[in-house]
Amino acid sequence: MRNYMKLEIPSKSVNEAFARAAVGAFAAQTDLDINELADIKTSVSEAVTNSIIHGYRDAEGVVYIECEIKAGKNCVVSVTVRDEGTGIANVERAMEPLFTTAPDEERSGMGFTVMQSFMDTLDVVSEKGKGTTVKMSKYIHSREGGGEII
């Protein structure tokens, strides 16, 4: 069984909490455990924060969030976070732990590292001036009854 949702939010930092809560609530229809839920919510928070503070910086734009659940024996929760902001010049470099373009603002530079650690797959596509798309997914490890939608 497949299920999905789409969400559009303006790039206001107050929406970070809403975005992760919305994705978390949607993903909760699988029988994921509390750690898997926390991993997804934290990763969504990182991706949305990146779009807001790096993608759009001082301008306001739209952050597009999609979440898809493929339930069944091999249950997967996939989340795509997309912006039409400045884009990342060097994705490989941006994904290095502790790399930050804004050291004065006390960014930890750990956003992509968190996504890599907490999700099972992470794919970042970015083009300077066009925006960034982050696609990540997490396998919901089946317990009794597997990853059926409940």
Added chain:
Amino acid sequence: MKCEIEQIGGSLVVKLGGEIDQHCAEEIRGDIDRELDIKKSSSLIIDLGDVEFMDSSGLGLIMGRYKKMAGRGGTIMLARPKPNVDRLLEMSGIKKLIGRNKTKE
């Protein structure tokens, strides 16, 4: 988000609660730094016991306070992180930076 600050002896004790993300990290940072500068505290204890959610913005906040305290010869201690927050701290390597003996369960 909750941020209660109290000076106990030479230590500044900061009780954080709720959700810590980029939206509120700046306000917390400002509150802590202001008190640290006024009280000249030699140690900073951040009580994470009531923090339900934290992302890497919280790590940036803690790293920044660690640098500030280290720069003045002081210490920092993290207390009572919930399991999901503790996993983030563990993954980031920040616990090794601060020192295991300084992280109270």
